[in-house]
Amino acid sequence: MKKFLVTGALGQIGSELTMELRGRYGNENVVASGIHKRDSVVVESGPFEIVDITNYNQVSEVVKKYDIDWIVNLAAILSAVGEEKPSLAWQVNMNGLFNVLEVARENGCGVFTPSSIAAFGPNTPRDNTPQDTIQRPNTMYGVTKVSGELLCDYYYEKFGVDTRGVRFPGLISYETLPGGGTTDYAVHIYYDALQKGKFTCPLDKDTYMDMMYMPDAINAIIDLIEADGSKLKHRNAFNVTSMSFNPERIYNEIRKHIPEFTMDYDVNPNLQKIANSWPNSLDDSAAKEEWDWTPKYNLEEMTKDMLKKLKEKLNDK
Numbered sequence: 001m002k003k004f005l006v007t008g009a010l011g012q013i014g015s016e017l018t019m020e021l022r023g024r025y026g027n028e029n030v031v032a033s034g035i036h037k038r039d040s041v042v043v044e045s046g047p048f049e050i051v052d053i054t055n056y057n058q059v060s061e062v063v064k065k066y067d068i069d070w071i072v073n074l075a076a077i078l079s080a081v082g083e084e085k086p087s088l089a090w091q092v093n094m095n096g097l098f099n100v101l102e103v104a105r106e107n108g109c110g111v112f113t114p115s116s117i118a119a120f121g122p123n124t125p126r127d128n129t130p131q132d133t134i135q136r137p138n139t140m141y142g143v144t145k146v147s148g149e150l151l152c153d154y155y156y157e158k159f160g161v162d163t164r165g166v167r168f169p170g171l172i173s174y175e176t177l178p179g180g181g182t183t184d185y186a187v188h189i190y191y192d193a194l195q196k197g198k199f200t201c202p203l204d205k206d207t208y209m210d211m212m213y214m215p216d217a218i219n220a221i222i223d224l225i226e227a228d229g230s231k232l233k234h235r236n237a238f239n240v241t242s243m244s245f246n247p248e249r250i251y252n253e254i255r256k257h258i259p260e261f262t263m264d265y266d267v268n269p270n271l272q273k274i275a276n277s278w279p280n281s282l283d284d285s286a287a288k289e290e291w292d293w294t295p296k297y298n299l300e301e302m303t304k305d306m307l308k309k310l311k312e313k314l315n316d317k
């Protein structure tokens with residue numbers, strides 16, 4: 001049975017991925033880690049360690065202690081926070097990734113690291129953005145994501161480390177709030193629809209971006225880790241997507257369930273600038289061809305499920 005270390009395991013993706021991995025591979029085989037410990041099912045249901053990925057020794061000690069096969073490196077600083085704190089974003093997203101790759105090289109581990117739609121930039125073709133195209137991002141987060149893709153490719157080519165990754169779009173989920181990205185509005189809108197009946201959108205109504213519901217994102221990570229490596233040509237940078245919408249479209253979808261829900265706009269120029277530099281929609285045919293990527297949720301199905309699960313969660317509090 002594979003043994004996993006998940007870094008950034010208390011974040012938006014890690015909190016759900018850890019539980020899914022534990023369900024599939026066994027609780028003891030999935031070591032969750034984070035920079036802080038807090039009360040959570042992730043901490044209580046299996047091994048948990050404090051690991052700051054900018055600290056090489058902490059990563060190395062935990063990998064050796066548990067005889068880890070795969071590091072799923074989710075520790076990162078996301079786009080909006082990254083523009084506020086570019087030096088921290090470089091420190092975590094690049095120096096931290098370097099430590100993870102070095103430890104993987106020394107201990108024979110595979111490494112999964114997500115890239116992002118942020119790895120593209122303002123002069124990338126915006127519609128049906130190809131798998132292989134111009135990547136000149138103008139955010140620190142984007143710079144670290146495209147550099148991370150290249151660094152992971154390098155570790156595969158040079159040292160044979162089994163590195164894999166996808167370019168995730170904005171992820172929508174109800175378990176854990178997002179950690180400071182540009183696509184976060186697409187999560188907050190569901191909370192506000194249920195809790196306040198109104199939402200103030202920080203992005204302009206015409207802003208299209210790719211999005212995905214968390215169950216599809218979790219499957220993407222596990223399916224790619226389990227894929228036959230000999231068939232992977234784009235190991236660290238697969239475009240993946242499930243849907244593309246603008247604020248008006250998600251608003252109208254939620255209104256089908258909550259007709260009295262209202263939305264107005266108060267555009268945040270910093271977020272808008274970041275969003276304007278990202279694609280409207282991605283071409284994910286390489287992921288479909290090379291490892292059979294098949295998302296299950298579109299906007300309609302996601303909205304139905306998200307409102308149901310979020311309502312249950314909020315009522316339980």
Ligand code: NAD
Nearest residue numbers: 008010011012013052053074075076114116168170171179
């Ligand atoms: P998140 O912000 O929710 O979680 C990141 C976690 O990393 C947090 O728990 C944070 O405490 C932790 N962290 C920060 N610095 C650390 C350090 N030095 N050492 C260890 N942990 C540290 O992020 P997420 O949404 O779960 O994203 C995980 C990965 O997926 C990131 O690489 C991100 O770029 C990528 N991604 C996410 C999305 C999305 O919409 N959520 C989209 C595209 C790509």
Ligand code: SER
Nearest residue numbers: 078079116181182183
């Ligand atoms: N959701 C992420 C962000 O907005 C995309 O990488 O930062």
